[in-house]
Amino acid sequence: MATTPVVQRSWSLVALAACVIALPCVYYWVVYPTVASARLLERARSQMEAHDYTLAAETLQSVLA
Structure with missing residues (x-):
C-alpha cells in the first residue's frame, strides 16, 4: 500500500x-548521573x-548510594 506525501510527512x-522528547530523557537518565x-x-581522589x-570515604559512599 502506497503512502501519500501527507502521511509520510x-x-x-x-x-x-x-x-526531541527522548534527548532530554537520555541526558537526565544517562549523561547527568x-x-x-x-x-x-x-x-574523592x-x-x-x-x-x-x-572525607574521601564519605564522598565515595555518596557515589555508591
Whole structure:
C-alpha cells in the first residue's frame, strides 16, 4: 500500500517529536548521573591525595548510594 506525501510527512513529524522528547530523557537518565559521579570520584581522589581519608570515604559512599 502506497503512502501519500501527507502521511509520510506526518510520520516524519512524529519521529522528530520522539527525538526531541527522548534527548532530554537520555541526558537526565544517562549523561547527568555519569558526570555527577565522575565529579564526585574526582573530589574523592583529591581528598585522598590530601590525606583526608574520612572525607574521601564519605564522598565515595555518596557515589555508591
